[in-house]
Amino acid sequence: MEQFNSDEVSYLDDKSIRATKNDSDFSDSDFEDDFETKKMETDTSAQEARNGKDIQGIQWEGFKYTRDEFRETRLIQYENFVNILTPSSREKLDKEHRKVEKGKNFYEFQFNTRLVTSTIVHFQLELRNLVWATSKHDVYLMQNYSLMHWSSLLQRGKEVVNVARSVTPTQKLPGLFSEPLSRVQVSSMAVKENLILLGGFNGELLCKCVNQPGVAFCTRLSTEDNAITNTVDIYRSPSGSLRLITANNDCKIRVFDAQSFTRVSEFAFDWSVNNTSVNPDGKLLAVLGDSTECLISDSHSGKVISSLKGHKDYSFASAWHPNGLILATGNQDTTCRLWDIRNPSESFAVLKGNMGAIRGLKFTPEGRFLAMAEPADFVHIFDTQSGFLQSQEIDLFGEIAGISFSPDTEALYVGVADRTYGSLMEYKRRKDNHYMDSFF
Known part of the structure; x- marks a missing residue:
């Protein structure tokens, strides 16, 4: 796979529709000296959006095409990358998918900022989980080699970790294989339980405590040429122990103890593992990758319990409903299946x-909504109470770096990766949508 920095691509940078100013024109000193001016130029508030300003700050009046015309063109010209999907399989999917009532407004646009910009390592990178909200006001995202913290209260971004420079682990534990790393291209992340976990394009793994300086632990999981750390996550085992889990292109899932950073277990599969997720009680793993099947495995032994069949191509995303009974899986065949x-x-x-492919899936913590992200332009929010028959469609332009609900479900953050219009978008939950039990 060719390494390709997302900053080199902008869907709105064609000569016929080019904007007059590029964010890359601003240096670090400009950012410090002219913060308020840039903020006025690039940010969009809910009130400004209601008054007609484009939510991404795109000045369509200066372009050759209107927004509707450009959307129509994008829908026609966008090429979804596939591996094994056939025309006949695509026809079957068109008949099989659920007819959904669109146009709902579960989450309202709140704010868009380009003071922090989401980026992805590679424009074809399968997983898009580089945005994590830890509260309705706090969100972490990757911006090139910097892990950034954005405060929606202060409307300010702050660098938390810079992985372009050499990173040396702060914890020296007996018998633990840890090594300095540098120029880590972050391909996956998770922020939970006061820990930040980062996976790298060359098989790296880094762990940092949110409120402590430095990186506690870092290592290279594999020396293979194509060992991308596709997924990282943090979860509680059935015994209550805090665990770190990784899924890599070298066909392996690895589990670590979060306190000692020792490896607890390692499971090998027949194909590259693009995604894994742990069910709420910590007993089951969903394992997805370069296969049409999704495997359900025992989290302790790695033994395959069942195989979910129905997708037509490779899978890249999964999410468990909080009730532990429903699993959502996202595939390159442009569908999410519910099991x-x-x-x-x-x-x-x-x-x-x-x-395009479904590359991001997130349930709200109480299970009321499911957010489903395509690789670019669209995030869909489904109401589980309606049986997934009602949805909201967030329409934007640019690659999607990640989606995340806040733990209290009050906010939804969307990272947009684009050279010119890369940003972080914030939506807030409508007050007339109350917490309700799942239909299951």
Whole structure:
């Protein structure tokens, strides 16, 4: 896979529609000296959006095309990368997916800022989980080699870790293999339980405590040429122990103890593992990758318990409903399938995107909504209470670096990776949507 910095690409940078000013024109000194001016030029508030300003700050009046015309062109010209999806399989999917009532407004646009900009390592990188909210006001995102913290209260961004420079682990534990790393291209991240976990394009793993300086632990998981750390996550085992889990292109899942950073277990599979997620009680793993199957494995032994069949291409995302019974899986065939693991023989629903692979899936912590992100331009929010039959569609322009609900479900953050219009978008939950139990 060719390494390709997302900063080199802008869907809105064609000569026929080019904007007059590029964010890259601003140096670090400009950022410090002219913060308020840039903020006025690049940020969009909810009030400004209601008054007609484009939510991304795109000045369509200066372009050759209107927004609607450009959207129509994008839908026609966008090429979704596939590995094994056939035309006949695509036709079957078109008949199989659920007819959904769109146009709902579960989350309202709140703010868009380009003072921090989301980036991705590679424009074809499968996983897009580089945005994590730890509260409705605090969110972490990758901006090139910097892990940034954005405060929506202060409307300020702050660098937390810079992995372009050499990173030396602060903890020296007996028998623990840890090594300095530098120029880590972050491909995956998770921020939970007061820990920040970063995975790298060349098989790296870094762990940092949120409130402590330095990186506690860092190592290279594999020396293979194509060992991208596709997924990292933090979870509680059935015993209550805090665990770190990684999934890599070298076909392995690795589990570490979060206190000692020792490896607890390692599971090997027949294909590259693009994504893994742990169910709420910590007993089951969803394992997805370069296969049409999704495996359900025992988290302790790695033994495969069942195989979920129905997708037509490779899978890249998964999410467990908080009730532990529903699993959502995202695939390059442009669909998300929903499975009741009590009856794994077939999916009970198929949700379809507009343009591309489903590369991001997140349930709200109480299970009311499911957010589904395509690689670019669209985030869909489904109401589980309606049986996933009602949805909201967030329409934007640019690669999507990640999506994250806040733990209290009050906010949804969307990272947009684009050379000119890269940004962080914030949506807030409408007050008339109350917490309700799942329909299951």
